[in-house]
Amino acid sequence: MNSIALWFSQLGESFIEGFEKNLIRQDRWLSLLRGLGVTVEITVGAIIIGTVLGIILCLMKLSSFKPFEKFSQAYIRVFRGTPAVVQLLIIYFGVFGSIRALRGLPKVAAAIIAFGLNSAAYIAELLRGGIVAVDKGQVEAGRSLGLSSWQTMKSIVLPQGIKIALPTYTQEFITLIKETAIAGYIAIEDLTKKGDIIRSRTFAPWFPLVTVAVVYLVLTTTLEIIFGRVERRLRESDKR
């Protein structure tokens, strides 16, 4: 009995010690918070670029104009077929490094562009999946009512397609949050990097990284809840 009590009191003590050393000392929690800010900044910037560019790429791929279709196809192939970390390094060291005008831009801008370009490829495909899944009869109905093909797309197919694509879009958003963890490769101090820096100072194998993991989990779970609500709202219209 005694030894169990002792074990628990030791557990508590070393936990408090680890907490103090890895989070309280030198305001390390504040440093993690700043890292979280950078992670959110990159993710939000990238999802905006990714969504806008993704919609354009999706429409290009669906268009009957061949060069558009081919360009979109090649773009998606390149960005989905290569690792995001390689893309990030190429964009930062290669593109941003060799073009003089881009050198003055902050690193975070390079990351937002890199992750945005990457995300656009996935978003284009998931949107296309949603649009293609809309029943052909819907298009026929729209056209027979006298709507132009663009009007049919805009008011009949797109709204339904977006609803179908939303769960996958949520998934892409969550993937993006996690993927930004590689921003540390170009010396950006995001959440993961901040945890890593604390680890390089305290040499604690668990505390900083598990704390970082928990923060990511809170972030992705929150996002899931929000998008879950939106999905449920959109599904209201399915009830007849």
Added chain:
Amino acid sequence: MKLTKLLALVLVIALAVCAFAACGGNDTEQPQTNLDGVNPDTGDNSNVNTDGVDPTPVITELGKDTLVMGTNAEFEPFEYRENDEIVGYDVDTAKAIADFVGMDFSVEDMAFDSLITALNSGQIDMVVAGMSVTDERLEQVNFSNPYYRAAQVIIVPKEGATVASSADLAGKKIGVQEGTTGDIYVEENVENADLNRFKKAVDAAIDLANGRLDAVVLDEQPALRIVAQNDALTVLDEALTEEEYAIAVRKDNPELLSAINACLDDLAETGKTDELLTKYGLNVEDAE
């Protein structure tokens, strides 16, 4: 409501795991030699008697046949890649240590800031990575007798440099390698520095050459090698710190520590140390 409960549960589990790990970490620190009050400047951290060591016990103590060296092979001339093979002064020294204790030898190449964690979790047996002795590191590991005197220096562009000495570093964009003494030096001594921590010193140098940094703070020898390969960069003639490289071992492994010290002595006496220093273009006067 359900979700908040779930979140709370996840948090509790995560924290329990932390605590458990922290507890486990403490256990390994118990059988240690007392290193309090060690002065790294004098190199007087060798409180282990190295005379007449019988190398055989190391193998039985470690319970394995292979001595695993952990390093970060981005640190010419101490450790770097040549034809995809890891070579360098540290690697040759570590090989000699493996020979000395009669074990097989292998190298694990990883991020510099992960080395001590990897050592304490048993993935590697010793860190031979041009690692300087610091008080913070001494809390985690034991160090062998120091084997090389080192310093942090400043790399700047040859043309249009905005930094001419350490006094100019304040408020500048400075590149370092994460977790190195250069990183810690800038963090603690330079005011309002825009600190950029790279996994590799070479990446910091590339950023400097691309004009996105004002200076890079790095160990002298690797800095000289980087500059030798890049015409646009130069090293300032000023030492920011005085440091000593030593080999790190786990605190629960005093047998290996004494064997390493005995081997280092042996290498120095037989002239092998000087031979290796010359082979890698290092200053014989800076060896200890």
